[in-house]
Amino acid sequence: MTELVSGTGEPTAAGPVPAAPGAEPSVARVSQWTDIRHRFFANKLAVVGLVIIFLLVLVALFAPLLAPHDPLKQDLTQTLQSPGSAHWLGTDALGRDQLSRLIYGSRIAVIVGLASILVAVVIGVALGALAGYYGRWVDTVIMRVADVFFAFPLLIGAIVIILLMGRGVLPVVLSLAIFSWATFARLLRSQVLSVREMDYVHAAKALGAGQGRIIRKHILPNSLTSVLVYATSNVGIAIVAEASLSYLGVGVDPEVAEWGNMISAGRNFMGVKDFMWTYPSLAIVITALGFILLGNGLRDALDPKMR
Amino acid sequence: MGRYVVRRLGQLVIVVLGATMVLFACLFVLPGDPVGQIAGSDKARDPAVIEQLHKQYGLDKPLVVQYGTYVGKLVTGDLGTDYTQSRPVTEILGPKLENTAKLAVAAIVIDIVIGISVGVLAAMRRYSIWDVSATFITTLAIGVPSIVLGMIMQRVFVIELDWFPLIAGDSFEGIILPAFTLAIIDAALVAQLARSTMLEVLRADYVKTAVAKGLPRRTVLTRHIMRNSVIPVVTYLGISFGTLLGGAIITETIFNWNGIGLALIQAIQQNNNPIIVGVVTISVAVFVVLNLVVDLLYAALDPRIRLA
Amino acid sequence: MSRTPVTKHDEGDGMTSLEMAPTNAGADGAAPLLEVRDLHVEFAVRDSVTKAVNGVNYSVNAGETLAVLGESGSGKSVTAQAIMGILDSPPGRIAKGEIFFQGQDILRLPENERRKLRGAKMAMIFQDALSSLNPVLSVGFQLGEMFRAHQGMSRKDAKAKAIELMDRVRIPAAAQRVGDYPHQFSGGMRQRIMIAMALALEPDLIIADEPTTALDVTVQAQVMDLLAELQREYNMGLILITHDLGVVADVADKIAVMYAGRIVETAPVHELYKRPAHPYTKGLLESIPRLDHKGQELYAIKGLPPNLQAIPPGCAFNPRCTMAQDVCRTDVPPLVPVTELDGTELPGRHSACHFWKETIHG
Numbered sequence: 001m002t003e004l005v006s007g008t009g010e011p012t013a014a015g016p017v018p019a020a021p022g023a024e025p026s027v028a029r030v031s032q033w034t035d036i037r038h039r040f041f042a043n044k045l046a047v048v049g050l051v052i053i054f055l056l057v058l059v060a061l062f063a064p065l066l067a068p069h070d071p072l073k074q075d076l077t078q079t080l081q082s083p084g085s086a087h088w089l090g091t092d093a094l095g096r097d098q099l100s101r102l103i104y105g106s107r108i109a110v111i112v113g114l115a116s117i118l119v120a121v122v123i124g125v126a127l128g129a130l131a132g133y134y135g136r137w138v139d140t141v142i143m144r145v146a147d148v149f150f151a152f153p154l155l156i157g158a159i160v161i162i163l164l165m166g167r168g169v170l171p172v173v174l175s176l177a178i179f180s181w182a183t184f185a186r187l188l189r190s191q192v193l194s195v196r197e198m199d200y201v202h203a204a205k206a207l208g209a210g211q212g213r214i215i216r217k218h219i220l221p222n223s224l225t226s227v228l229v230y231a232t233s234n235v236g237i238a239i240v241a242e243a244s245l246s247y248l249g250v251g252v253d254p255e256v257a258e259w260g261n262m263i264s265a266g267r268n269f270m271g272v273k274d275f276m277w278t279y280p281s282l283a284i285v286i287t288a289l290g291f292i293l294l295g296n297g298l299r300d301a302l303d304p305k306m307r
Numbered sequence: 308m309g310r311y312v313v314r315r316l317g318q319l320v321i322v323v324l325g326a327t328m329v330l331f332a333c334l335f336v337l338p339g340d341p342v343g344q345i346a347g348s349d350k351a352r353d354p355a356v357i358e359q360l361h362k363q364y365g366l367d368k369p370l371v372v373q374y375g376t377y378v379g380k381l382v383t384g385d386l387g388t389d390y391t392q393s394r395p396v397t398e399i400l401g402p403k404l405e406n407t408a409k410l411a412v413a414a415i416v417i418d419i420v421i422g423i424s425v426g427v428l429a430a431m432r433r434y435s436i437w438d439v440s441a442t443f444i445t446t447l448a449i450g451v452p453s454i455v456l457g458m459i460m461q462r463v464f465v466i467e468l469d470w471f472p473l474i475a476g477d478s479f480e481g482i483i484l485p486a487f488t489l490a491i492i493d494a495a496l497v498a499q500l501a502r503s504t505m506l507e508v509l510r511a512d513y514v515k516t517a518v519a520k521g522l523p524r525r526t527v528l529t530r531h532i533m534r535n536s537v538i539p540v541v542t543y544l545g546i547s548f549g550t551l552l553g554g555a556i557i558t559e560t561i562f563n564w565n566g567i568g569l570a571l572i573q574a575i576q577q578n579n580n581p582i583i584v585g586v587v588t589i590s591v592a593v594f595v596v597l598n599l600v601v602d603l604l605y606a607a608l609d610p611r612i613r614l615a
Numbered sequence: 616m617s618r619t620p621v622t623k624h625d626e627g628d629g630m631t632s633l634e635m636a637p638t639n640a641g642a643d644g645a646a647p648l649l650e651v652r653d654l655h656v657e658f659a660v661r662d663s664v665t666k667a668v669n670g671v672n673y674s675v676n677a678g679e680t681l682a683v684l685g686e687s688g689s690g691k692s693v694t695a696q697a698i699m700g701i702l703d704s705p706p707g708r709i710a711k712g713e714i715f716f717q718g719q720d721i722l723r724l725p726e727n728e729r730r731k732l733r734g735a736k737m738a739m740i741f742q743d744a745l746s747s748l749n750p751v752l753s754v755g756f757q758l759g760e761m762f763r764a765h766q767g768m769s770r771k772d773a774k775a776k777a778i779e780l781m782d783r784v785r786i787p788a789a790a791q792r793v794g795d796y797p798h799q800f801s802g803g804m805r806q807r808i809m810i811a812m813a814l815a816l817e818p819d820l821i822i823a824d825e826p827t828t829a830l831d832v833t834v835q836a837q838v839m840d841l842l843a844e845l846q847r848e849y850n851m852g853l854i855l856i857t858h859d860l861g862v863v864a865d866v867a868d869k870i871a872v873m874y875a876g877r878i879v880e881t882a883p884v885h886e887l888y889k890r891p892a893h894p895y896t897k898g899l900l901e902s903i904p905r906l907d908h909k910g911q912e913l914y915a916i917k918g919l920p921p922n923l924q925a926i927p928p929g930c931a932f933n934p935r936c937t938m939a940q941d942v943c944r945t946d947v948p949p950l951v952p953v954t955e956l957d958g959t960e961l962p963g964r965h966s967a968c969h970f971w972k973e974t975i976h977g
Contacts, residue, residue: 045446144318144321144322144325145325147318147321147322147325147595148321148322148325148326148329149329151322151323151326151591151594151595152326152329152587152590152591152594153550153553153554153590153594155556155557156553156554156556156571156586156587156590157587159556159571159575160329160330160333160334160583160587161333163333163334163575163583164333164334240452240454243452243454244452244453244454244556244557247454247557248556248557248560249572249576250575260454263454263455263458266458267458270458270461270462270466271462271466271467274462277458281454281455281459284452284454284455285450285451285452285455286450288449288450288451288452289446289447289450292446292449292450293446296446511746512741512743512746512747513746513747513748513750515701515741515747516739516741516747516748516749516812517749518701518733519699519701519733519734519738519739519741520733520734520738520764520812521730521731521732521734521735521761521764521765522730522734522760522764523730523764526760526764530752531749534751534752535749535750535751538751608751609750609751610750610751610753610796610798611750611751611796611798
């Protein structure tokens, strides 16, 4: 909540509340989604966010085509070149092409951001749904475990896991996931608790639907909208956290083309070769903003009352 | 109320214990022998010395026993002995925690002053140029993470303008840049939160009642609007303060602020596990305690909240 | 004009002032307590203007109860808020009109003078006491605030006054409950607290906006009786805003029916029930469930209330009116006095219908 993009995404009083589930889910959902889409695309900033993220993903996908050089290839005759025609964004202390590193850096951002939150969502949704639906000791155990993981500040927790697993993309993904799932578990649990008492869930139960079916068909769809909102903003948080870890020297390996590494490398040349850290900084800020705008746009579109 | 606090304290202990267990499970299966660090870089170490050091730090015992010993000491406020200086961890971290606390307080003050005034101004002049620019700037600010903001701060205020020394220690001058770096995202979030809650309160029926009662404008504003708007903001600030106290790793690293966050990073470089465990334990404990305080505060501010 | 308000339950005995429309004096020539003249209120949001009130006239005397009847969006509450001076502004704006209260046009008063009237001389009771009371302040504090703000009373004295008031509206164990918060009271008790707050400084006029709508049926009667009793006791003017004809019958002296920001009919309460002079009023009366018509299908006025951003030309009610003719679609019907067929004037009766004669006599 302090150093990262916008907090842990813990649901608060001011956080988004999903649109009230319609009494007839299947019919209501169709028109509901149309409304949501209209509201989303009417929000210019949200569209800007979507475009930023779309471009980011494109750059990450086509990095080999876009990058003019090999991001890892050192050229000790060409170190610390200022931006120019040969190297548009200059070169670093080992003569590596900064633009290529920046382009390849988007891959790490996208992979870590999406993968860590995907894992966190899967764990959190599953455990949160179980806790909310079964209650009693299941609930107690799951939520106390969630409390434990929730109590770690994201970066500090992640560092602990990385100390165990060593540096690298996979450890970063897992460490961020391990300290992000608790938010989704809490969210899902509270959603399930409120949806569980809705009339149509009672009706489904009265008609003899099994518990698994009730969770899958009735409870999850209604909870997923708010999960989507939190997941979106948490992807931005995870990307910033990943860059921060690498900046601190506990993220991906230092030679990997990654934005936090680039900023860290540029730190020693501050005031002398500012291009080394300003471009990757800009990349992080734009990416973070993209996810914030998209997250806000989704929140407003899903629940217009919260504006 | 009393029972609630007792129960919460119980939960709190469980959470802290759980957290230290996670920590232990991670740290003490680490590759690399910390004793190597203590014994120095000499390759031809005396196995007897190493064994003796193992004994001294209890590293020869099974992990479970080590954990038990650690928890036993933790209860009495003892965080163990560090590897590099052989001093009690609490003694090393005490002054650092104080520095971190200074930074956290400074950041929270900035959050309150900037966040609340911007949020209130924006809400009172809704749709005005003030409101629009406040929304724009706060959204932008939230997108600038500490690693970037800290770099920009140093580049602009230290190198370009030379207003602050590069390494300021824990002087008053030195706290300004890290405090702002730490505060700006939260200040922006507080501003947005204050704005939205205030807009909600402004629309509330009871504000209309207050006006219909013929209360002076200022009374309506302070007693009925502000008083109600401030509750979620206070809650947010409390939780944020808990996180700040847990160590602002990035900001402390960038500005060389001698707090527990910096201590953590240094300890990692030195494989100094007792310090790592100490910092993490402190930050978890501070966070859960502050959470409890926030919940109590919330209940005190809003009589509708029943603690159960 | 007699100011004794004991005539409520006697049918149209002529003792109560029923003058409402454009005249500005009570029967004895004295100015009425409150008189609203040609009031227009509009709400400007972005580029659309919502005309919520379009030329309302009414008056209330001391000790008299005027019921203002209408659907939501008819402008009845907006008129009341304009009188109190608590319109949401912006976007709300009084475009035209005058509001005379105790002889002076309060719309011309500076805001600070206006504020001193609120609560002290005129007070308002809102529909939903739970949301209208501040949730984080005790009811005693909120009651005492009236005395502290208007009379500079000390906190301690104000608390004693608050207990007194709570006793006055028959809240049990007032001294013990004075420190309780709104959510700790039942709906009926909360509405009593709203009433107590309105009565605190013994104002001359009370505006009650749907005071019983949010309450259980059994509690509604108790609260209404209490309000009527206190009104009688303090000889206050009361404007009772409601959409419920049932609430009106027992307590009101006269009724003004509003539709699309206009008054469409005024009448002494029992005459209105017997012989409505506007098709809209007629429709409302026919849609009340009645025991003696058990088994019959309930009548409902067809269509929806008009969109205030696009009020139909002519009579605003014409798209829903069973009697509508061409003239209704072109000419706005003025509010005219209603007479018997032989031309005998019916005191206090007005209708804004081109076909009022057919409605009342046919």
